[in-house]
Amino acid sequence: MRAAQIVACGRPPVVSDVAEPPADGTSVLVEVLAAPITPLDLLCASGTSYFGTPPTPYVPGVQGVGRYGGRTVWFPTSAGMAPGDGSMAQMVAIPASDLVELPPGADPVAIAAAGLSAVAAYAALTWTGALTAGERVVVLGAGGVVGQAAVQLARLAGAAQVVAGARSTAAQRRARAAGADVVVPLDTDDVDALADRFARACPDGADLVLDALFGAPAAAALRALRPGGRLVNLGSSAGATAPFDSATLRSRSLRVLGYTNNALTPADRADAVRTIAEAVDAGRLDIAREVVPLEDVAAAWERQATGAAEGRVVLTT
Numbered sequence: 001m002r003a004a005q006i007v008a009c010g011r012p013p014v015v016s017d018v019a020e021p022p023a024d025g026t027s028v029l030v031e032v033l034a035a036p037i038t039p040l041d042l043l044c045a046s047g048t049s050y051f052g053t054p055p056t057p058y059v060p061g062v063q064g065v066g067r068y069g070g071r072t073v074w075f076p077t078s079a080g081m082a083p084g085d086g087s088m089a090q091m092v093a094i095p096a097s098d099l100v101e102l103p104p105g106a107d108p109v110a111i112a113a114a115g116l117s118a119v120a121a122y123a124a125l126t127w128t129g130a131l132t133a134g135e136r137v138v139v140l141g142a143g144g145v146v147g148q149a150a151v152q153l154a155r156l157a158g159a160a161q162v163v164a165g166a167r168s169t170a171a172q173r174r175a176r177a178a179g180a181d182v183v184v185p186l187d188t189d190d191v192d193a194l195a196d197r198f199a200r201a202c203p204d205g206a207d208l209v210l211d212a213l214f215g216a217p218a219a220a221a222l223r224a225l226r227p228g229g230r231l232v233n234l235g236s237s238a239g240a241t242a243p244f245d246s247a248t249l250r251s252r253s254l255r256v257l258g259y260t261n262n263a264l265t266p267a268d269r270a271d272a273v274r275t276i277a278e279a280v281d282a283g284r285l286d287i288a289r290e291v292v293p294l295e296d297v298a299a300a301w302e303r304q305a306t307g308a309a310e311g312r313v314v315l316t317t
Helices: 039-046 108-128 145-156 169-178 191-201 215-222 246-251 266-281 294-306
Strands: 002-005 014-017 027-036 063-068 071-076 091-095 136-140 161-166 182-185 206-211 225-233 255-258 289-293 312-316
Touching: 002 294, 014 294, 027 071, 027 108, 039 294, 063 091, 063 108, 071 108, 071 266, 108 145, 108 206, 108 225, 108 266, 108 289, 108 312, 136 145, 136 215, 145 161, 145 169, 145 206, 145 266, 161 169, 161 191, 169 182, 182 191, 191 215, 206 215, 215 225, 289 294, 294 312
Parallel strands: 136 161, 136 206, 161 182, 206 225, 225 255, 289 312
Antiparallel strands: 002 014, 027 063, 027 091, 027 312, 063 071
């Protein structure tokens, strides 16, 4: 079968012929239909992740959508985090208990594009952030997949206003397309200037900030929160630290919370995947994406890594 392989960490994958993976007593063979290139794939393949340097060669791809037993299924893998191969191949061996059945007729590419990034947005908004109808939400990093999903999911949850923060022009465009009421450019690290922009965009204050960036944007958005407001952080692409001040936190009794998909139980993850799949299938959630044949993975990998791709790159076999 054809598969993409990381031959050396820090370099794009190459496509080659490899043996079909064996199924055993706990794993079944899944025909891969769509495999996204995610930030976690890029991180693991760099050899610098907190999981350590993966043994090479290996097939990357921490999630995918495939076909098993006549059904369309979503599945996770531990590729790059533990020994074993992932989804960027024609076939993959997956524990049967990890398969999540998807709605009949669901679009594999659309669901793969949303995937665990949309799961993170959903769980961070609802389970950690406790979003309720009528609240005002700020989404930082709204041009990324997590952010696009968060804007749309906040709308579906009945948010009264969704303010998006995005850095590049392309990201701001994707945030508007996702349905944000206002888009705040994050083109400076001046916290005071950004805080003023959020105050003007959300004059009544926000109840919840979903933060995939941290750094100066998070510190600025925190100032827009109303008393009792919450900031849920699930990323740090704008900085590993953020300059919060104690007075802002204490004077408004604000809460700063952390979220990671790693804390989900398998049952919780499956429930969230089904929720996301149903929203995608119903046309209520749509993520910007590029569809690329597996054979062109090297160039697609580079575009995703450099931010040149228009949304999430999804490989098809």
